[in-house]
Amino acid sequence: MKALTYHGVRDVRVENVPDPRLHEPDDILLRVTATAICGSDLHLYRGKVPGLKDGDILGHEFMGVVEEVGRDVTRLAPGDRVVVPFTISCGHCFFCERALYSACETTNPARGAIMNKKTARSGAGMFGYTHLYGGYAGGQAEYVRVPKANVGPLKLPPGVADDRVLFLSDILPTGYQAALNGNVGPGSSVAIFGAGPVGLMAAASARLLGAEQIFMIDHHAYRLAFAEATYGVVPINFDDIEDPAERIIELTGFRGVDCAIDAVGFEAKGSALETVLTDLKLEGSSGKCLRQAIAATRRGGIVSVPGVYAGFIHGFLFGDAFEKGLSFRMGQTHTQHHMPVLLEHILEGRLNPEVIISHHLPLDQAAEGYRLFAEKLEDCRKVVLTPSA
Ligand code: NAD
Ligand code: ZN
Numbered sequence: 001m002k003a004l005t006y007h008g009v010r011d012v013r014v015e016n017v018p019d020p021r022l023h024e025p026d027d028i029l030l031r032v033t034a035t036a037i038c039g040s041d042l043h044l045y046r047g048k049v050p051g052l053k054d055g056d057i058l059g060h061e062f063m064g065v066v067e068e069v070g071r072d073v074t075r076l077a078p079g080d081r082v083v084v085p086f087t088i089s090c091g092h093c094f095f096c097e098r099a100l101y102s103a104c105e106t107t108n109p110a111r112g113a114i115m116n117k118k119t120a121r122s123g124a125g126m127f128g129y130t131h132l133y134g135g136y137a138g139g140q141a142e143y144v145r146v147p148k149a150n151v152g153p154l155k156l157p158p159g160v161a162d163d164r165v166l167f168l169s170d171i172l173p174t175g176y177q178a179a180l181n182g183n184v185g186p187g188s189s190v191a192i193f194g195a196g197p198v199g200l201m202a203a204a205s206a207r208l209l210g211a212e213q214i215f216m217i218d219h220h221a222y223r224l225a226f227a228e229a230t231y232g233v234v235p236i237n238f239d240d241i242e243d244p245a246e247r248i249i250e251l252t253g254f255r256g257v258d259c260a261i262d263a264v265g266f267e268a269k270g271s272a273l274e275t276v277l278t279d280l281k282l283e284g285s286s287g288k289c290l291r292q293a294i295a296a297t298r299r300g301g302i303v304s305v306p307g308v309y310a311g312f313i314h315g316f317l318f319g320d321a322f323e324k325g326l327s328f329r330m331g332q333t334h335t336q337h338h339m340p341v342l343l344e345h346i347l348e349g350r351l352n353p354e355v356i357i358s359h360h361l362p363l364d365q366a367a368e369g370y371r372l373f374a375e376k377l378e379d380c381r382k383v384v385l386t387p388s389a
C-alpha cells in the first residue's frame, strides 16, 4: 500500500510499504478514506520530537471503512464507517475508567522503558507519533491497523460526509476540551492564542458554549480574517501590536479575560532562548505565548493549554500566576470522551468543523501538503488527504 513516511527533518515521502495486518484479537484493519495533517505532525516534521525511525508512517487524524475485524471485536463489522481517535486507549485501566483516555496506562509499551522510571510521564499510545508513544503506524496511508477497536473508533450514521466528521479524530475534541477546561460558558470572555486548526476549533466550541467575547491572536492575517468572519472573534495581529495581552486587558475594562487558551504550544520559530534542555533532549520553548496568556487572564481565571509543550519553558511567570490566583489546565485530549456529544452537535448542525478545510489533496501529494501547512502558504488552514484505494 501507499503511505506517508518519515525520513528526517522536513523529509516526508509517499512510498510503497507492506500492508498492515491484524495483530491482536481486538484489532481492526481500516481502509482510510480521509486523513488530515495536524499541527502536532509539524512538531515531527520540524524534528522537535525524538523517537522517530526512518520509514515510520505518520498521521493520527483519519477515518475510513472497516475492512477486517479480529475475533474479539464486538462493536464493529466489515463495511462499517468509523472515525478513529488519535489516542489508543484500553477502556478499563485506572485512567480509562475515569474517562482520562489519553492517560491510558496499558497501550504505550514505551512507557517506563524510555522514561527509565516506573512513574512514566507519557500517556496512552498514539497513531503515527513516534516510538515514545508506542510506535504505532499512522493513518496517512491507504490502510491502518487500529488496536482497541471496541473502545476507540466511533461508528458513523450513513450519509454524513467525511469532511464533516473527520476532525472528531482530534482537533474538534481538542478545541472543545480546551474550552471546557477553561470553564467557558454563557457570557464568558476568552482569548485564544493561535488561529490554526486547534485555535479555530476552540473558537467554534467557545461560541457553542455561549462565550460572549472571543479575542484571537496570531500574525497570519488570512487566518485571523477567517476566524473573524466565521466565529466573530476580535482579531489581534501580534506583528502590528507590541503586546497583545495589554490590548486584551484594555478591551476588557482593565480586568483581563475569564480564560486564555494557548493553542500554539511549541513556537514555530526557534528563539535565541531555545535550547536542548532535558534528559530526553526535547527542546524548550521561549514561552512567549504562555507569558501572554498569563498576562491576558483576569484574577481567578483559567489558562487552558491544548498546545503541545515539552521540556522546560523559559520565563514562565509563576509569580504573576500565583498573584492572580490562576488555574492551569492542559494536556492531550481525552478524545473518546468527547466524540459522541460532538457528533450529535455536527449532525444537528450546531458545529460545522469542515469549514476550516482549505486544501484537499490526494495522498500522493502529502509531502506538498506538509510544506503548504508548515510554511502557511496558499492561505493554508487545514489539509485533508484522500487515499485512492
Ligand atoms: P498550526 O501550526 O496550524 O497553528 C498554530 C498557530 O499559532 C499558527 O497560526 C501560528 O502563526 C500561531 N502562533 C505562533 N506563535 C504564536 C504566538 N506567540 N501567539 C499567537 N499565535 C501564535 O497548528 P494547530 O494544528 O492549530 O495546532 C496547534 C497546537 O495544538 C500544536 O502545538 C499542536 O501540537 C497542538 N495540539 C494538541 C492536541 C492535544 O491533544 N492537546 C491535539 C492537537 C493539536
Ligand atoms: Zn492532531
Ligand code: ZN
Residues within 6 Å of the ligand: 089, 090, 091, 092, 093, 094, 095, 096, 097, 103, 104, 105, 106, 107
Ligand atoms: Zn486504559
